Amino acid sequence: MTIIRNFLVAWKLSLKGDKKFYAWLGFLAVLMAIGANAYMDQMNRGLIVTAMRDQVSWGFYISNFTFLVGVAAAAVLLVVPAYLYNFKPIKEIVLFGELLAITAITMCIMFIMADLGQPLRVWHLMPFIGTMNFPSSLLAWDVIVLNGYLVINTAIAFYVLYQVSIGKEYKMSVIGPLIILSIPWAVSIHTVTAFLYNGLSARPFWNASILAPRFLASAFCSGPALMIIIFQLIRKLSEVEIDDRALFKIAELIAYAMAINLFLLGAEIFKEFYSGSIHSEPIKYLYFGIHGKARLVPWIWTATILNIIAFFIFLFPKSRQNFTTLNIACFFMIIGIYIEKGMGLVIPGFIPDPLGEIYEYSPSSTEVLVTIGIWATGALIYTMLLKFSLPIYTGKLSFQKKGVA
Amino acid sequence: MSTRQNKKGMNRRAFLQGAAVGLAGLALPLDNAHASFWDAFFQKHFREMNDAEIKKVISRLENECEEKYKKTVSIGIEKPITGVQFGYGLDLSRCIGCRRCVYACVDENNQSLNPQIHWISVLRFKKGDKWVDLENSEKYYNPEKVPEKDYFYMPVQCQQCENPPCVRACPTQATWKEPDGIVVIDYNWCIGCRYCMAACPYGARRFNWASPNRPAEKINSRTHYLGNRPRYKGVVEKCTFCIQRSRNGRYPACVEACPVGARKFGNLLDPDSEIRYAIEHKRVFRLKEDLNTYPKFYYFFAYGR
Numbered sequence: 001m002t003i004i005r006n007f008l009v010a011w012k013l014s015l016k017g018d019k020k021f022y023a024w025l026g027f028l029a030v031l032m033a034i035g036a037n038a039y040m041d042q043m044n045r046g047l048i049v050t051a052m053r054d055q056v057s058w059g060f061y062i063s064n065f066t067f068l069v070g071v072a073a074a075a076v077l078l079v080v081p082a083y084l085y086n087f088k089p090i091k092e093i094v095l096f097g098e099l100l101a102i103t104a105i106t107m108c109i110m111f112i113m114a115d116l117g118q119p120l121r122v123w124h125l126m127p128f129i130g131t132m133n134f135p136s137s138l139l140a141w142d143v144i145v146l147n148g149y150l151v152i153n154t155a156i157a158f159y160v161l162y163q164v165s166i167g168k169e170y171k172m173s174v175i176g177p178l179i180i181l182s183i184p185w186a187v188s189i190h191t192v193t194a195f196l197y198n199g200l201s202a203r204p205f206w207n208a209s210i211l212a213p214r215f216l217a218s219a220f221c222s223g224p225a226l227m228i229i230i231f232q233l234i235r236k237l238s239e240v241e242i243d244d245r246a247l248f249k250i251a252e253l254i255a256y257a258m259a260i261n262l263f264l265l266g267a268e269i270f271k272e273f274y275s276g277s278i279h280s281e282p283i284k285y286l287y288f289g290i291h292g293k294a295r296l297v298p299w300i301w302t303a304t305i306l307n308i309i310a311f312f313i314f315l316f317p318k319s320r321q322n323f324t325t326l327n328i329a330c331f332f333m334i335i336g337i338y339i340e341k342g343m344g345l346v347i348p349g350f351i352p353d354p355l356g357e358i359y360e361y362s363p364s365s366t367e368v369l370v371t372i373g374i375w376a377t378g379a380l381i382y383t384m385l386l387k388f389s390l391p392i393y394t395g396k397l398s399f400q401k402k403g404v405a
Numbered sequence: 406m407s408t409r410q411n412k413k414g415m416n417r418r419a420f421l422q423g424a425a426v427g428l429a430g431l432a433l434p435l436d437n438a439h440a441s442f443w444d445a446f447f448q449k450h451f452r453e454m455n456d457a458e459i460k461k462v463i464s465r466l467e468n469e470c471e472e473k474y475k476k477t478v479s480i481g482i483e484k485p486i487t488g489v490q491f492g493y494g495l496d497l498s499r500c501i502g503c504r505r506c507v508y509a510c511v512d513e514n515n516q517s518l519n520p521q522i523h524w525i526s527v528l529r530f531k532k533g534d535k536w537v538d539l540e541n542s543e544k545y546y547n548p549e550k551v552p553e554k555d556y557f558y559m560p561v562q563c564q565q566c567e568n569p570p571c572v573r574a575c576p577t578q579a580t581w582k583e584p585d586g587i588v589v590i591d592y593n594w595c596i597g598c599r600y601c602m603a604a605c606p607y608g609a610r611r612f613n614w615a616s617p618n619r620p621a622e623k624i625n626s627r628t629h630y631l632g633n634r635p636r637y638k639g640v641v642e643k644c645t646f647c648i649q650r651s652r653n654g655r656y657p658a659c660v661e662a663c664p665v666g667a668r669k670f671g672n673l674l675d676p677d678s679e680i681r682y683a684i685e686h687k688r689v690f691r692l693k694e695d696l697n698t699y700p701k702f703y704y705f706f707a708y709g710r
Contacts, residue, residue, distance in 0.1 A: 046638040047597075048520060048615035057602040057612060117597020117612065117639025120446065124577040124596055131450050131578045131594075139576035139600050201696045202570060202606035278538045354608040355526055355561060356542040 006165065006399045013397060014387040024383065028376045035373010038366045039114060047117060049366040055359035056350040058115070060367040063342035064374070065111040067222065069193045070215065070341060072104035072149065074223020076186035077253055083172075083179045089243035090250075095393065096234060097227055098157040099385045101186075104223075105150040107378040114370050138196040145189045152182045157389075165392045167400035190215050203349045205282035208271075214264045215341070220257035222337035224250045225310075225330040230382075232327070238390050248321050254333065255314035262311060282348040290352070295360045300344050306336035441465065450578065451591040451630065462593075463630065470635055474621035481629045483652040485585035491646050491701065492586075493657075494669035494683040495560060498706040501665055502527055502551040502558030509662030510562075513647060514633040515625055517617030524611065524644040525562040525659060532557055562659075563588060563609040563644035564692060564700030571601035571610065580641070586673075586701050587646050589631035597639040606693050607700075610643045646670070673701065 042049050052059040078097035081087040113119050124130040125143055134140040156178055163170040172179075194215040197206035228247050235242045272280040284290050289297050313319045313329035320326050352358050363371070391397035444465055449458065463480050470478035507525045516522040528542035532555055535541060542559075552558070569588050572580055579594040580601055602610045616638040628634040629649035636642050647657035651670070660668040671678030680703070683689065687705040 046613070046615040050614075053614065054602065054608070054611055057599040112598075115598070117599070117641075118595065118637075121577075121594070121596045124450075124579070124594055131453070133576050133578045136573050137576040137600070139574065139598065143576065196600075197603075200570065200574070200604050202604055278540055281540060349603070352540060354539070354606050355528060355544065356539040357544055357608075 002399070003162070009399075010165070010388055010392060010397060013391055014384060017387070021387075025380070028380045028383070031376035032373050032380065035370050035376065038369035038373065042114075042366055042370065043119075047115075049364060051361055051364040051367065053359060053361075055353040055357055056347060056361040058346055058350070059361055060343070060363035060371055061111045061115040063346045064371055065108050065115075066193060066345060067338050067342045068104045068108045068111070069146070069189055070219030070337070071223040071226055072101045072108065073186045073190040073216070073219045074227070075101035075153065076183050077220055077224050077250070078227070079179060079182060079186070081249065083176075084183075087249065089246035093231060093240075093242055093246055095157055095160060095389065096231065096386070098153045099382065099389065100223075100227060100230065101153045102150060102157065103378050103382040103385065105146055105153070105189075106381055107374055108146060109150075110374045110377065111371075114374065138192065138199055141192045142189075142196055145185065145192045149182075149185055149189050152178060152185055156182065161389050161392050164395075165397070165399050167398060187216065190219050197345070197349060200349075202354055203282075204279035205349045206345075208268065210264055210268050214261060214268070217257050217261035217264055218337050218341050221254050221261060221307075221310075221333050222341070224254050224257075225333040225337075228330050229327065229334075232323075234386065234390075238386075239394050239396075240390065244321075247326070248317075251314055251320040251326060251329075252317075255311070255320065258307065258311040258314060258333070262307070281352055285351050285358070286344060286348040291358060293351075293358050293360050295362060296344065296347060299339050303336040303339035303344060306332040307340065310336060441469075445593070448593050450594050452581070459630075466630075466634065470624075473635070474624050476621055476624065476626060478624065478626045478628060478634070480634050481627075481649060482631075483629060483649070485583050485587075486652065487584075488672075488674055490586045490673040491565065491651055492671060492673035492678075492680040492684075493565070493646065493702045494680050494689070495702070495704050496667040496669070496683075496687075496707045497557065497559060497704055498708050499665045499667035500527075500558045500560060501667075502529060502546070502553075502556070503664065505662045505664060506560060506659035506668065509658040510644070512623065513625055513650075513658035514644075515617075515619055515628070515635055516642075517613065517615075517619055517636075518623075519618045520615050522611050522613070522617070522642070524609075524642075525560050526608065527558055527560045529553075529556050529558050531555060559704070560659075561607055561609070561692065562702070564607050564698065564702040565644075565646060567699035567701060568697060570604040570606065570696075570698060574600045574604035576600060583631070585652070587631075587648055587651075588643075589645055589648065590641060590643065591631070592634070592636050592640045592642065595640040597641065599641065601641060606696050606698060610641050612641050613638050 050059060075097040078090055078094045082091040082094035113122065116122065125132050125140065127134070127144070132140045132143070134144070156175060159175055160170050191212050194212035197203070198208070198211045201207050228250055231242050231247060234240055269283070272283045281290060285293070286296050286300050288294065310329040310332035313325050320329065347361055351360070448462055451459070454462065459482060463482065466480055467478060470480075504527050507523050507527060510516070510524050511518075511522075514524065516524065526544055528539065528544055529546040530536040530542060536559075546556070565586055565588055567586070569582055572582055572588060576598060577594060577596055579596070580588060580590045582588050597612070599612055602612060613636055617636050619635070624635065625633060627649060629645075629652070632645045632648035647655075650657055656670055660670045669679045669683050671680040673680060675681065683705055684703060687707060689703040689705040691700045691703060
């Protein structure tokens with residue numbers, strides 16, 4: 001019972017803040033309301049309010065989903081040095097990475113829900129109460145690994161917080177196995193999501209074995225880049241001290257991941273364009289346009305250029321250890337991967353469609369507004385998770401002696 | 406239907422009813438007006454219902470149609486006939502690209518007029534150009550008269566694959582292959598994720614992006630649960646070889662409508678059927694054979710011209 005009481009005390013405290021805090025919450029609430037309003041309209045009128053059609057049957061929602069799976073998977077990049085190699089500067093911040101993973105997975109689930117034609121029937125795909133098509137459907141696998149990852153990270157984060165709150169070191173004997181499990185599991189969420197596309201022989205653009213490795217490589221770029229930005233904000237807005245060495249270590253890891261990602265991209269580009277079979281039409285559409293239709297071309301070149309610039313900034317210790325250039329590189333990489341792993345991956349899978357038709361897609365206003373609403377909800381969730389855990393983490397709030405300190 | 410399945414279904418129902426009572430406590434009223442909503446919400450997978458449950462569901466669905474269209478719509482559940490595997494043949498040398506099959510299909514199968522849904526796509530190709538990879542197809546051709554001198558035509562619809570990628574993809578088993586080879590959808594079980602549409606190599610599946618719209622006088626009232634009964638917003642649909650007809654010994658509407666006799670249909674297991682004749686006497690091929698989907702939809706050329 002004390003644990004519930006303590007939780008409520010911490011929760012109450014997390015709702016208190018200065019004017020800036022309430023202004024931020026208010027801002028997010030407005031965006032969420034706009035998103036919810038757009039979603040209600042979509043519920044009433046159907047997905048016709050999106051720009052998706054039979055030819056391009058997945059769009060902006062699934063693109064965002066794919067990007068965010070990568071962000072969630074990237075938490076593992078902190079877990080490995082923190083727990084396995086006991087690298088202290090990162091061990092101090094791994095919690096924030098786990099909270100980010102929790103947030104990203106929650107957003108993934110929201111994007112899937114926004115994309116469903118019959119969201120009320122979602123229980124049909126749950127194990128035991130529905131008729132989940134396991135192990136046949138990769139979507140069933142994705143439901144399992146994503147929800148499992150959410151549970152694992154929630155368990156680790158809240159166990160660690162609880163131990164800190166009662167003034168104890170966390171026991172590796174208790175949490176160790178879960179942490180070990182979380183590492184392959186993080187890899188699995190991204191691999192399964194890649195296989196979801198990869199397994200479809202109908203879509204030559206996705207049906208390439210390089211897809212899963214590329215997914216992982218790019219996930220280890222965008223997720224950590226996002227973390228570097230967020231950690232600097234945390235450092236600025238709270239009393240948590242974050243060692244520069246932790247941020248620079250993450251930046252170094254990004255450089256390796258991006259090198260691999262660019263190499264894999266090169267391998268893919270070579271194979272597609274040199275062999276030049278009919279199966280290269282989608283990638284031709286993506287990079288150069290086909291039959292005069294080229295809506296994605298400016299986007300993918302923007303992404304490619306941003307990624308390459310960011311790579312060189314991350315590559316050299318001098319530029320990645322300078323916060324101005326580091327932050328520029330992080331922004332470039334987040335935007336670059338958001339395009340490449342979002343619309344740049346999902347849309348060309350559908351163009352040309354299996355009967356050779358080209359339907360050009362760009363998101364409708366409803367899709368954009370719902371997406372903004374979900375991102376705002378994610379920001380709110382992460383804010384509240386931080387607000388809840390920071391006082392405990394810094395020792396401001398402790399239940400060590402007799403309840404509230 | 407095995408008892409094990411039924412038992413599992415009952416447990417699920419009991420669980421969900423428990424959950425519903427819980428939800429109701431949260432403020433959702435459970436009066437008469439909402440009873441039908443909850444019946445629909447808790448409706449089980451078609452293959453997990455027993456006969457009594459199916460009967461109840463059918464009568465609820467028929468009432469809903471009656472209310473919506475002010476006319477009686479009968480929803481059949483004709484079962485597959487043993488010893489029957491439906492197969493389809495399409496003679497490309499005859500097809501003139503008139504699209505009568507498309508519109509016969511729309512009328513027979515209660516497709517939405519607005520937004521417009523067609524289960525059959527007729528593709529046009531230029532003679533002498535590459536065509537089997539479908540990359541240079543034209544779906545929206547609109548000449549004064551067909552056939553056109555320099556072109557030929559290829560209608561595409563659900564190929565009723567023996568190894569259907571859509572069935573494998575569906576996360577809820579809402580689509581499956583019946584014993585007579587027809588791939589069907591339970592429109593009350595589909596969650597509208599559209600993974601099947603990404604998986605289909607033939608662009609055969611259609612999604613109800615909005616509420617299907619069809620005037621009552623144009624509703625074909627002879628329907629099948631797994632076929633042409635009125636559908637809903639947010640679910641996927643596709644060709645079922647006119648399951649409501651074929652299981653009653655009739656030709657699919659497209660076969661009947663074709664003015665040049667390009668469409669053949671029959672039982673693949675019957676050596677005297679038209680489709681067997683075509684397979685044995687003509688050079689048949691199937692679309693995208695490299696994908697190993699084994700369609701039961703055969704294209705052939707009866708004669709050259």
